[in-house]
Amino acid sequence: MDSDTENHPSIDGNQTMKPPPSSPRVVIVGAGFGGMQTAQSLTKSGADVLLIDRNNYNTFVPLLYQVAAAQIEPESIAYPLRTVLRRATKTQFMMADVKQVDFDHQLIETDSAVIPYDYLVLATGSQTQFLGVPGATDYAFPLRTLDQAIALRNHILQRFEQAVREPDFGRRQQLLTFVIVGGGPTGVEMAGTLVELRHSLRRDYPDLDWQAMQDD
Numbered sequence: 768m769d770s771d772t773e774n775h776p777s778i779d780g781n782q783t784m785k786p787p788p789s790s791p792r793v794v795i796v797g798a799g800f801g802g803m804q805t806a807q808s809l810t811k812s813g814a815d816v817l818l819i820d821r822n823n824y825n826t827f828v829p830l831l832y833q834v835a836a837a838q839i840e841p842e843s844i845a846y847p848l849r850t851v852l853r854r855a856t857k858t859q860f861m862m863a864d865v866k867q868v869d870f871d872h873q874l875i876e877t878d879s880a881v882i883p884y885d886y887l888v889l890a891t892g893s894q895t896q897f898l899g900v901p902g903a904t905d906y907a908f909p910l911r912t913l914d915q916a917i918a919l920r921n922h923i924l925q926r927f928e929q930a931v932r933e934p935d936f937g938r939r940q941q942l943l944t945f946v947i948v949g950g951g952p953t954g955v956e957m958a959g960t961l962v963e964l965r966h967s968l969r970r971d972y973p974d975l976d977w978q979a980m981q982d983d
């Protein structure tokens with residue numbers, strides 16, 4: 768075998784196969800449902816894929832309400848991205864917060880690096896909308912990310928701890944009153960889970976006056 772053929776394996780014995788052109792680089796920002804599905808679809812495309820997310824896990828958002836109501840542990844709805852992508856050899860992951868995109872020069876500016884791309888997929892999701900409900904922006908707990916679900920869970924459990932020490936009935940009732948803004952699927956699921964939480968916490972707080980927490 769001569770050295771040229773060794774470097775460029777022959778197709779039919781006469782023609783020498785040229786080295787493949789360098790693969791296009793696809794950068795996907797956001798490893799949520801959309802970003803992950805895109806990365807998965809590109810696995811066999813031959814493209815070099817770089818998936819960027821500010822978290823190194825993918826969140827199964829539909830079950831956030833169960834984390835918020837202390838029904839399941841946060842880890843059970845957070846999938847480590849590097850583990851998920853282990854077998855996708857041409858897909859890399861980078862944990863970074865994307866700050867800006869320079870479309871003219873095809874560059875992504877993150878909090879830690881500037882990354883060039885050939886093709887860009889922006890899959891950064893959505894933001895919580897309070898739709899003008901008075902006070903909601905300032906006082907409500909949004910339920911959109913895992914961190915927010917954990918913050919809400921901690922807040923709810925803290926209220927139980929405070930209520931069990933609170934001698935005043937009126938104040939106790941206030942501490943155990945939860946208002947849900949939004950009656951869509953998540954709001955309804957959250958309401959149902961709070962009722963279930965009340966049942967499951969009865970044994971942990973036997974001294975609590977459960978009349979103070981009623982369904983309205």
Ligand SMILES: Cc1cc2nc3c(=O)[nH]c(=O)nc-3n(C[C@H](O)[C@H](O)[C@H](O)COP(=O)(O)OP(=O)(O)OC[C@H]3O[C@@H](n4cnc5c(N)ncnc54)[C@H](O)[C@@H]3O)c2cc1C
Pocket residue numbers: 796797798799800801802819820821822825826828829830831832863864865866890891892893910911953
């Ligand atoms: C509480 C709740 C319950 C839901 N339940 C259902 C359901 O039961 N069924 C259903 O079909 N849909 C449900 N949805 C809607 C569904 O979750 C969304 O439609 C879906 O997640 C949208 O996918 P996405 O990829 O566009 O965004 P997301 O899944 O939100 O992913 C966006 C990703 O981008 C990352 N990101 C954002 N900005 C940056 C940045 N600047 N730099 C780096 N990374 C960034 C985020 O960390 C995140 O990982 C629910 C939504 C919520 C909030």
